Amino acid sequence: MRVCAKMRCSQEPVATVSLAYTERMVVVHDLSDERDPNLLDLCPEHVRRMTPPVGWVVQDRRTTTVAV
Numbered sequence: 032m033r034v035c036a037k038m039r040c041s042q043e044p045v046a047t048v049s050l051a052y053t054e055r056m057v058v059v060h061d062l063s064d065e066r067d068p069n070l071l072d073l074c075p076e077h078v079r080r081m082t083p084p085v086g087w088v089v090q091d092r093r094t095t096t097v098a099v
């Protein structure tokens with residue numbers, strides 16, 4: 032079973048997050064079908080609590096709307 036990438040979090044991930052260093056962008060995608068070690072799978076709580084590095088922007092490209 033896949034779990035959230037945050038340490039000590041055992042929630043099921045709902046989104047996959049990638050970091051685009053050249054664009055200084057944190058991109059939130061729909062959960063990828065396969066686990067990719069370069070990407071972060073995050074649970075709803077950690078997606079909400081995610082804070083990008085200073086000067087970075089967060090772009091949510093998810094096609095599914097997650098009701099909060």
Ligand SMILES: [Zn+2]
Binds near residue numbers: 040041073
């Ligand atoms: Zn989590």
